[in-house]
Amino acid sequence: MNRLRALTRTPWFWGIVGIAVLLLVNTIKDPTYLAVGINPTTGQLSGNVLDILRVSAPIVMIALGMTFVIATSGIDLSVGSVMAVGGAVAMVTLSNLGQPDSVGAMLTAIGLAIALGALLGAVNGFLVSVVGLQPFITTLVMMLAGRGIARVITGGQNTNAENAPFRALANGQFLGLPLSFVLAIVIVIAVSVVMRRTALGLMIESIGINPRASRLAGIRPRPILITVYVLSAVLAATGGLFTVSEVMTVDVSGTGYQMELDAILAVVIGGTSLAGGKFSIVGSTVGALLIATLNKTVLFLGVSAAATPAFKAIVIVALVLLQSERVRALVLHRGNRPQTPAAPLAEPAQPKEVVA
Template sequence: MKAIVKNQYFWGIIALVLLIMVDVIKDPSFIQITVSNGNLYGSLIDILRGSAPVLMIAIGMTLVIATAGIDLSVGSLMAVAGAVSMEFLASAANSGSTGAVLTALGLSLLVTVILGAINGLLVSVVGLQPFITTLIMMMTGRGIAKVITGGQNTSARSDGFAWISTGTVFGFPVAFVIAIAIVALVALVVRRSALGMTIESVGINQRASRMAGIKPLYILFSVYVISGLLAGMAGVFATANVMTVEVSKTGMDMGMDAILAVVIGGTSLAGGRFSLGGSAIGALLITTLNRTVTFLNVPSAATPAFKAVVIIIVCLLQSERVRNLFKTLKRSRRVVEAAPARVEEVKEVVAA
């Protein structure tokens, strides 16, 4: 039981279950899943569909944070990906064709990979602080999105592109299936090769890893490129869902959600060991929390405070120091409760 409690997945799963229970108490039909024309419908299915963008940026953010870095630009890169895809499809002669859809997808990912590579170069080669570098890219990316769209929200019509987010495979949302497949692929590459170990070593101590024969520059560059790629995919999911890019809103606050998902998943912001599975659970938790806020009709003004309270509770439960404090208090209470009996024993010994 102690091993289970210490597991980085445990408290995230518990919090996820509790949130769903709160929703069920308010409306028992929350967990109801219906089948129509071979597709699954329900609030839980909506959570899976909505979790796809958060999953993407959380996985990329995990790798960046594991190197003791941070990527604040993911939300802006989502807007760039949406701007590129919508502008291309809006101007395409046949936006519904497979070629147009694949070209829009490829261009979106290519642009965000380039922007991610710029982040990587500035951090690894130039030696700028990741916080400053990605903060600059956050502002620059939003500006690039506005330049691409002329500062206007852009919409397009393409059933094929919309299918990426709203379609289904075996009844499940396509976006979630694609996201899980990408997460599994990244986990396979990272954990079945030396890449994961080198990322952790760079995050713990770059100088020591360099002396061990690892090239930190390549690792740092790679994780920011991967983060840019996954942010672009998240932007495609978010944009394809409504077939509109709002350059000032698309991807807004998603960077914070990704960081929270990573922290909830048990990855240390100081770098080093990381957990892709924990980040995936954290992404599901953040998505469920956002859904719960709406479901409970929490006032918009109180929404940030509500989310903060839930996240702080989860993080405190994960803290070994907090758990040890509770254990100490429990022992102290037992000692206090046993004190009267011990006093009586001493009195009997003295009387004897």
């Protein structure tokens, strides 16, 4: 019982519960929802669950980067635009190279996209840590500038290309799982090892908890902040690569549109406080999977576009409430509270004897 109570206090536990509930709702509507079959055209495994895993890869990437930015008491509103920039660089590069089966062309496109993403992240980190601008304002400006950069790269036009190895990033499979999801999990594990096996994770948390005390302890916040924003932008560009590789087209207006909101929601659902401090990589990953499942559920249930934000808000608010200790105590332990016995009535005072 104590282990169960401790588990219910873990924020990402309720994210898993939310995923299970959404899958249950979809299964009630269609009992074959969780079925996995073989696509006769491609010969690969296909099914709704695999679709969810595939579309979750970009969300996992931007949520992972957003986790460390929020842990430093910052915010990165530019991840959606950086996704568009990364996708634009990749598509234009592949289109200009014109090598539909070249692995070298794919690596060149990926390298250029990640390099430009790192440059944009470095600009964010410089403005926040050196110039001293607020993260909200800095990344808001970069959010607007990023779309402009993507339009300049593509000439304002949606750009497509053909490259089989690059297309396999999203449409290929590894051991029956979408390759993009497998690569995203590998990146999550690699970043987790770096954060938890080195002092970087502790320094990020210390800056978020008390930047002045961390500075007095010998931690230099400027390099850490620049590193965090560069990492966020690199992961956002990687998410953009996963997005455009699915359809081999970049939409400078639609690619990554409002994805920063999904990233923030995934991080919050995972238990990382917006006030900064301790972060949860597992929680952010679970939150990203929940957002992907929720998006898929909205489409599957046929929720209208006008009602979609309200539907998502209801689910997310319910999960956030379940993370509250006060709400959990009210819902889960209300019947287990012992009844306090009524206090006995006080006996009437006896009159004192008067001594003559």
